Amino acid sequence: MNVVYGSPSFTSEVMGTGYCPGCGHGTVHKLLAEVVEELSVREKTVLCYPIGCAGLGGGWTNLNTLSCAHGRAGAVATAVKKTNQDNVIIAYQGDGDLAAIGMAETMHAANRGENITVIFINNTNFGMTGGQMAPTTLIGQKATTSPDGRDLERHGAPFKMAELIAKLEAPKFVGRYAVHDAKNAIKTKAAIKKGLQMQLDKKGYSFIEVLSVCPTNWKKNPLDSAKYIDEVVSKTYPLGVYKDVE
């Protein structure tokens, strides 16, 4: 049989990713695994996983993983890279982890400019715990802890992480991408590849924000979720490259 398209050799065929059907995480995991395979860096890679849905795919990618305490992947990844320069270190985090409880670790890791790649999954809510308001929840968006919708006066504005990180001196590559359709997924993959290649070339810190769908908590089917990214989410969070000083 002539296989024209398949999974990376080291992803688990037995074990699923653990994500809900239609979830964006699974797509990002697959892209990440493809990049790792294409760059032949599986042996060297350590994934610093967060707490939250983002950690569910750990076994599926079959990459060495460090389970970081909630929000601490930025600190863990910094230190692991500093002491293991030949390893490829990826911090993979959701919005509660990276932008709420881990904000200090995130900003300091970025500001130190450690030669790591941060993949930030922004799905505008706390997925695993059932859809609570996140720092990234949109104005007007309903969440289980903002039942009337996020209100600027009551809750403050959503954090735009890519824009914030791009303002710091040290980061070298910062961009916001999406995975709700093939065109965007291909761009996301290219960004991840660029980030990892920069690590290999010792060029410095890269931050890749990915707008991701959470059909379960958004209470939308996958198609409507994809539409929501196009029509709503990406209006608050414009896609594009925010910094590229490679």
Next chain:
Amino acid sequence: MSKEFIKGNEAIAEAAVRAGCRFFAGYPITPQNDIPEYLSKRLFEVGGNFIQGESEVASVNMVFGVAATGIRSMTSSSGPGLALKAEGISNLAGARVPSVVVNVARGGPAIGTILTAQQDYLSATKAPAPGGFKCFVLAPATVQEAADLVYEAFDIADKYRTPVYVLADGMTGNMMEVVELPPMRELSELPSKDDWRVNKLEQDGNFRSISSYSPTAEGLQEMNEASEAMYQQWDKEEQRWEAFMMDDAEYVVTGYGSSGRIAKSAVKELRAQGIKAGLIRPITLVPFPKDAFDQIDYGRIKEIFVAEMSIPAQYADDVRWATKSKLEIISVLTSGGVILETEAIVDAVKERV
């Protein structure tokens, strides 16, 4: 072997380097600042790394990551800093990551005081964080012992794949004494961690995961049973204490760390006055040296004087447990940075003679 007149905190730092520690992350807090200050230069001289973390939380998690790659790693702090490190310490214990955590204890609760105290006994020995686990806990009483125990802590950590908690105090950390520093270990002689470190795939090509998480209830129970078996092994094989003048003692004084040292002076003073006093000074707090208390002649001895720089008393609870409530406990306490006086212990004993 080299002898040096050195401050406790610096002796701790240098002993760590000589034990093969090549990574330290920490955050400034008094009275332990000499440790990070010293290591911020020294570690780079030996090819290691130092990071001043953005917080206590970040620092201990940095140690988690680096130690998981098999590099001997340490963090240190004091009082409120340990509260912030609690999450990280439980992750070190849950994921079985060998590491050394030093507490140069100060007075509490909370901000309390920067002055020396022993208010952290319960948190160090019973519950460094929620979740139900233990660290191996060592309690040095002198600068020499601080250097020796920190040096050894790395071996204990590796032997059991556990965090080792060194409970020192501001007094030991900040006084200068003549110390014989241990020899420099060659990294090549340290135990290999290739069979578990996270940045190496399994032999069959599968991934490794260093994690305190279990996807199944049975899996977590197994992890906890394995830890419990380790704690029981510590109990059997690792209890350590100093017994002084106990053979014919009629009055027993006990204390750990600096209080143990002061208690020893009190015992010497009492002996000079013709009173048959003896000392039990735990060196391991976990495992608790209960065998030392089992050896007490309960026919001859009726009461035990427990010296500690903590109000309320904390260590005294374990003494009560270890002596099976067969002795009357007489606590001699100070708190808040007030250093115990030898005379206070001597007087407490003499009142009963």
